[in-house]
Amino acid sequence: MPAQPQLLDQLPPDRLYLDGRWTAPRTSTPIDVEDPATGELLGRVAAAGPEDVHEAVLAAERAFPAWAALEPGERADHLDALRAAMADRAADLAELVTAELGTPIRFSRAVQVGLPLRVLESTSALLRDPGFAAPERLGHSLVLRDPVGVVGGITPWNYPLHQAVAKIAGAFAAGCPVVLKPSGLTPLSALALADLADRAGLLPGVLNVVPGGGRVVGEALVRHPGVAMVSFTGSTTAGARVAALAGERLARVALELGGKSASVVLPGADLARAVRRTVDSCLLNAGQTCTAQTRLLVRHDRYAEAVDLAVAASQRYRPGDPTDPETRLGPLVSADHRRTVTGHIARAVHDGARLAVDGRDAAGPDGRGHYCGPTVVVDADPAAAIAQQEVFGPVLTVLPYRDEEEAVHIANGTPYGLAGAVWAEDDDTATAVARRLRTGQVDINGAPFNPVAPFGGYGHSGYGRELGPHGITEFQQLKAVQLPL
Structure with a gap:
């Protein structure tokens, strides 16, 4: 088995991605990432702490006005650039997912990497559709869709690249910056995604990545007053905790949880x-x-x-x-x-x-x-x-x-x-x-x-939807403008 995926060479082992820069964390204890096929250490990444989360949210808040003001086609250009950067390194991304998760390489190529590429492509196409972006008319009212604000994205380890892209594609398309907390078991894919987004020219602060544990980093993100919405994928137990914490400050939540x-x-x-x-x-x-x-x-x-x-x-x-x-x-x-x-x-x-x-x-x-x-x-x-x-x-x-x-x-x-x-x-x-x-x-x-149909569940499988047009509107809020008769 290869000792080290090629993409690891370009990821700073002791840095977080904040405000368009690789930044030293406030904490000193790194996250050990294991190769589950061997049990051996694959690499180490910097762990964020609450202060790092705060800095990430501030960066996203600063980025929000300019990002939200872009025309849909301009945001589509950024999604296309990210997709192109990912497609150029698709083989390396698949190798990285296989190394940190253990999923077979054939499946990593086809789904772990192939599916997020399709999601980015379909989301960009929606943004370029004039009918999708056009305001709705209801009687004498104009119904507008405004971006909800800074999104805290919390993703699991089982589809580390796809789950990150599913959240950021919808949020970016809606006009929202994202602070992403990947699982501590598979943080390398999220950091590689940040690196590729940076190389693709994404505006500073629109994507920030803060790896770490749920009890420390996840809860700091959910509790932060600057986070307008939390999009969480994970266990039902953890999702209930996220909903309770976000509910204390009436923040919006989308939950994609377990299944049977x-x-x-x-x-x-x-x-x-x-x-x-x-x-x-x-x-x-x-x-x-x-x-x-x-x-x-x-x-x-x-x-x-x-x-x-x-x-x-x-x-x-x-x-x-x-x-x-x-x-x-x-x-x-x-x-x-x-x-x-x-x-x-x-x-x-x-x-x-x-x-x-x-x-x-x-x-x-x-x-x-x-x-x-x-x-x-x-x-x-x-x-x-x-x-x-x-x-x-x-x-x-x-x-x-x-x-x-x-x-x-x-x-x-x-x-x-x-x-x-x-x-x-x-x-x-x-x-x-x-x-x-x-x-x-x-x-x-x-x-x-x-990948363009709404994805989400009933009951203990959560609420809210990802992917396609419904995955974009999940990150928007409605405004009715009454026009004179």
Whole structure:
């Protein structure tokens, strides 16, 4: 495995990115970044403290008037320049994400880097559409959309580049500067993004990056009076904390939280294809995906067949070196997270479920790293923890149902509502069931992800939307101007 990704050479190891400059932090303890495939130290980055957060917010406040005053097409020019800079270093960015997260290099190239490039392109196109930017008329009122102000963006470790771009693309397009706090597990991607934005000529203060822990840096950002809105992606528990703190000062919040998505296979569907694609969704990024389809619902008379198909499909995901283009399953992000995932599996067995596939003994190609192999849980109660709680690992639970009513009841029977899938003999039948699912996105018969559709959840999966036109308006506030009759 390569000792050091090329982009690390151009990132100052002891600096934060504030106000268009690489700045020494007020703190002295760095963040150690680990390679999860080996357990070895990959690099160190500067950790921000509350004073650094304050300086970052002040820089964003100074940048706000000029950035908000730009015409939509001018902001689109900046997004295009950032996209071009990223595209020029796409291979290096993919290598960096693989190094700090452990996601297989093929997936890093196609999704971890490929998806944010598509998001920037589609957001720029929206800004250049005269119809999207035009004011709305309602009777004798002109409805304007003003940028909300400085945005505090808090992103997770599982899609470190995409989650950052999803937030800054919408915020930038709306006219808002961003103070970004990436996860301490994967801060390198965010710092590389800042470096590329700087090289692309982004105005000073429009993007500021302050790595650090949630309790110190995250809470300082959420509590700061200069932050008009917080956009948070992460766990439901942390999201509730963010909402409570922001609520103390009536700041706006958008939350994209956990999920326990169901893939509902209706009678008449192509069972083999549905199971294979559900397994693919579940094991994507080693199961560390909030939209992962981790519950497979199949009618009882085909349950045994579905289990056999799921077991067979899971065997295509053998743990391996994430830098190898043939690898489909990399490590989990950390030793702590591996213990959490294997703890969920152990509890499932304790609660009476059976493991058709048990991946807890999986190891990397050289015996190192934080690996967990594919795991298929069967004979679980739909109310059991394994069918209710987000595992965030390569664990699929297969559940039987008697009829459509029970299938919908089980699918809607968790606190979450982020994503889901329906498989049927025809799209109309699948869509009818999709309408009954209490979730923010539903894939019909294997439909692909759409980066301009609104992305967000119901219930404990949060509120607010990212991506596309809805992802821009999330960062705007309405003003009604009454015109004389």
